Amino acid sequence: MGKLTPMMKQYLDLKEKYKDCILFFRLGDFYEMFFDDAILASKELEITLTGRDCGLKERAPMCGVPHHSAENYIAKLIDKGHKVAICEQVEDPSVSKGIVKRDVVKIITPGTVMDAYMLDEKENNYIMSIYVDDDGAGISFADVSTGELRTTEFTKDNFINCLLDEIVKINPKEIIINTLQCLGYDLKSEIYTVLSKPYIDVFDSWAFKQDYAIKKIKQHFNIIAIEGFGIDDKNHSTCSIGALFEYLQKTQKNSLSHINNIYFYSSDAYMILDKSTRRNLELTETMREKKRKGSLLWILDKTNTAMGGRILKKWIEEPLKDIGEIQSRLDAVEELKENILAREELKELLNNVYDLERLVVRISYGNANARDLIALKGSLEVLPKVKKILDSFNTLKLKNVLYEINLVQEVKELIKQSIMDDPPITIKEGGIIKRFYNHELDELREIISNSKQWIANLENNERLKTGIKSLKIGFNKVFGYYLEVTKTNLNLVPENYIRKQTLANAERYITPELKEAESKILGAEDKVVELEYQIFVQIRDEIKKFTKEIQNTARAIATLDALISFAEVSDRFGYTKPKINNDLLIDICNGRHPVVERTMDFDMFIGNDTLLDGDENRFSIITGPNMAGKSTYMRQVALIVLMAQIGCFVPADKATIGVVDRIFTRVGASDDLARGQSTFMVEMSELANILNNATKKSLIILDEIGRGTSTYDGLSIAWAVVEYISSKKVLGARTLFATHYHELTELEGILNGVKNYCISVEECNDDIIFLRKIIRGSADQSYGIQVAKLAGVIDDVITRAKQILLQLEENDINKKNLKEDTTINKTNEVIYEKQMSIFDGKNNDVIEELKKIDILDITPMEAMNHLYKLVKLAQNRGV
Structure with a gap:
């Protein structure tokens, strides 16, 4: 057996330390990969797999990429969920004896990406740390590219569900966790049900120990106590933060000084939105195509900076519950909306502001080049004009923005005096420093x-x-x-x-x-050339001292940009300022769906009113045909409430919104085949979540509950749900409930707080016209056959369906049995004495014939004969 070459031994020694990474091993002008890494990378990157003599009997599998274009290949690997360890020469080859020393200088993971070309400029790239035990869970998440670090914890009885809801909201690209098993839950499986498979790593358990975590936090911030961050009694949060710092230092191998604060927040401060609600309301991406266009974010985001885009997305994902903060945003939007000229000037100025958050982090990391500094200078140069315009505004929110913008004159002057106006991209070839500076x-x-x-x-x-x-x-x-x-x-x-x-x-x-x-x-x-590089590094290090001031300024500019975007959209699309209170009243006049109305031709969207409260109008049963607009109407109510609570004007003539703690939606039907769940099982699971977690201050949107099973079971479930939710003694949540079970409309007048509404239609001969208007009352039919005809179902089926419908209507069995088989007690509860039946199954020769058939043991020809016989029997019975 051969002996490994010195270079290959060096490679394998490093690979042993970074087993979970693809090792990019620098050899000359290439990053090379060997053995299993080479086989994997050649497939993922679609590059040629070759071989290299390594001292062993067989050649080592090998592939490589040029170092000058490695970023593109690394981005592809990260996007596919891999970690990449970058290995470089760490000594001068001219003075080294023997093989040049190499070491890993950085580990790039899905949650620690720094380079701009690998990031979405209007989206945060979070890495999350989770500490969980039987008593609760703590999460911390950071965007390494901006320096943001936030944390919270959950210690309530249902903390696993709260944890999953928060993970959905944050949408981390990478998660480290202390264990995957807790209270019988497989946390990896649970996380994969709510996110599209983020990179999950069970990190060293010792890093999550509380004593070690506190020590790590103190070391990072160079402090003697953690009370100043408000986390001294937040043990789960503390453990997650310490592990996060340990992981980041292990992978980044660089200063994390740009992470200069910890923000603890309570999830109770924000409206809770679970995965189903976020998906159904299409807040940041469409349900089917997963695209930004067609989402609420697509409509509301008219920001001029990357920072503004990120904070606006965050606002949409975290609607507020605090009336004071909501009102503060609304007042600022109103003032910006009314001052068109000032708003336009601010937009033009912000258009010249680069991504200050990520610029200053690159400077802090030592990755910034001279062009980054020129971009920083150009951004700082517009700030005095921004402040001058803001000084004319009066609302508290805009005044706070004004005060938080730091002009950082020292940085601007330093760059102005030292850096060439049009420097090269590289920083080691000269041409950077101005004349007379040194x-x-x-x-x-x-x-x-x-x-x-x-x-x-x-x-x-x-x-x-x-x-x-x-x-x-x-x-x-x-x-x-x-x-x-x-x-x-x-x-x-x-x-x-x-x-x-x-x-x-x-x-x-x-x-x-x-x-x-x-x-x-x-x-x-x-x-x-050498002196220019040294001077540039000194300048960069000097600017690094102002990291915190620039970050604070960046957040203020981002807030201003998002508020201007809300004002711009509100002005352009005719939105109005909602009234916010802590009552249970939701009163919307001529409300519109913010997305649908913008995608319709000729401004033909029909507005509708909505009245929900905690008393006589807390539960609306909505009937009407498919395609008439029931789902659009219910979604628009939820979106109007959400828009009001993020501080944006709303698409309505006027609106009064009683603050909602949660929005629940059960809309549409889908299988979850991966978990072995049918459409009906998914529907019932989502319904169970609603019934277990809703409160009187929640808004519930239910569409077609019970349609995934038999008519009798489905109607029974839907009926019981109406009773449970509408009862003030039990739940009493504000609810919009769309259904094709017309029998439920009889509950108005029987159950307090239940009101009937329907989508108006106009019949024209054998066709129908959808008027898209919500009116009081109930629909007398579902017009399903007419809708089927509009959809293009063949005439033979339509004709036969009409014949069957006519027979059923003549019998009128449904309605009769429902009235005779139910009684109402004083607590508005329905007692079922016997199950309702449409067809009597006794002495039915068709059913008896079906029982005789063994479908697993008949030929195709026998099946055709059975079918012919069954048709004859059915015709004889007049079916």
């Missing part, structure tokens, strides 16, 4: 400038001395400076010329005088 640099540049003139003078003198008029002095990186003489003039070459190179038509020479000048010139050029 005396030593200016002297070296003067030497270079004078030397060039000296070379020109030397060339002229040598021509005169030798009489060779075509003589010229040139330069290349291999031979340095040289005198070139054509072969026709070789007889005129003086004796002190030393031959250096022979060409086809000329000879090249050097002289001691030229060699001495070359040494001075090249030495000066090398010193200039």
Whole structure:
């Protein structure tokens, strides 16, 4: 058996330390991967798999990517959920003995991406740390690219559900956790049900220990106590923060000084939105295509900065419950909406502001180049004008923004005096630092400038001395400076010329005088490049001292940008300022769906009123045909409430919104085949979540409860749900309930607080026209056959359906049995005495014939014969 080569041994030693990463091993101008990493990377990146002699009997599988374009390949691997360890040379090859020392300088993971080309500029990239035990859970999450760190914890009885709801809201790209098992839950499986498979890593359990976590926090912030962050009694949060710092330091191998604060928040401060509600309301992406276009975010985001886009998305995902803060945002939006000229000026100014949050983090990390500093300077230059305009506003929110914007004059002046206005991308090739900024640099540049003139003078003198008029002095990186003489003039070459190179038509020479000048010139050029880099690093380090001030300014600009976006949308689309209170009243006049109305031609959207309260109008039963607009109407009510609570004006003529603690939606039907759940099982699971977690201050949207099972079971479930939710003694939540069970409309007048509404339609011969208007009362039919006809169902089926419907209507069995088989007691509860029946199953020869058939043991021809016989029996019974 062969012996590993020194280089391959070095590779395997490093790989042993980073088993969970794809190791990018720097060799010359390439990052190489070997063995299993090479096989995996070649498939994921679709690059050629080759081999390399490694000292063993068989060649090592190998693939590689050029170092100058490695970012694109790394991005693809990260996007596919892999971690990449970057290995570089860590010593100068010219002074090393033996193989050059290499080490991993950084680990790039899905949650720790820093480079702009790998990030969505209007979306945070969070890594989350979760500490969970039988008593509760704590989460901490950070965006390494912006320096944000937030934490919260859950210690209530249903803390696992609260944890999952929060994970959905935050949508981390990577999760570290202390254990995957808690109270019988498989947490990895549970997380995968609510997120599209983030990278999950069970991290070292010792890193989550409370004593170690507190020590880690103190070390990071260089403090002696953690009380200042408000987490001294938040043990679960503390444990998650300590582990997060440990993981980030282990992977980033760099200062995390830009993470300079911990923000503890209570999830109770925000409206809770579970996965189903976020999906059904299409808050940040569409339900089917998972695209931004068509979502609420698509409508509301008219921001001019990346920072503003990120905070606006966060506001949509975290509607407020505090009336004071909601009102503060609404007042600011109102003032911006009314001051059109000032708003337009601010928009134009903000359009010139770069992503300050991520710029200052790159500076803090030491990744920023000279162009980043110029972008920072350009952004800071517009801030005085922004502050001047803001000074004319009066609302508290805008005044706070004004005070929080720090002009950071020192940084702006430093960059203005030191950095070239149009510097190169690289920082190690010179051309960065302005003239007169550094005396030593200016002297070296003067030497270079004078030397060039000296070379020109030397060339002229040598021509005169030798009489060779075509003589010229040139330069290349291999031979340095040289005198070139054509072969026709070789007889005129003086004796002190030393031959250096022979060409086809000329000879090249050097002289001691030229060699001495070359040494001075090249030495000066090398010193200039080296000194420029040193000066740039010093400037960058000086700016790093202002990280916190720039971050605070960035957050203020982001807030201003989001408020301007709300004002712009409200002005452009005719939104109105809602009235906010703590009552249970939701009163909307001529409300509209914010997304649907913008996607319709000719402004044909029909507005509708809504009245929900905690008393006589707490539960609305909505009937009407499919496609008539029931789902759109219910969603628009939920979206109007949500928009009001994020501080935006709403699409309505006027609206009064009693603050909602949660919005629940049960809309549509879908299987969850991965978990072995049918459409009906999914429906009932979502319903159970609503019934277990809703309160009187919740808003519930239910669409077609009970349709996934038999008519009798479904109607019974729907009926019981109406009773439970509408009862003030039990729940009494404000609810919109769409159904095709017309029998439920009889509950108005029987159950307190229940009101009937329907979508109005107009019949025209055998067709229907949807008027899209919600009116009091109930629909007398569902118009299902007419809708089927509109959908293109073939005429034979439509004709037969009409015949069957006519027979059922004549029997009127449904309605009769429902009235006879139920009684109402004093607490508004329905007592079922016997199950309702549409068809009597006794003495039914069709059913008896079906029982005789063994469907697992008949041929296709036998099946056709059975079918023919069953049709005849059914026809004889008049079915």
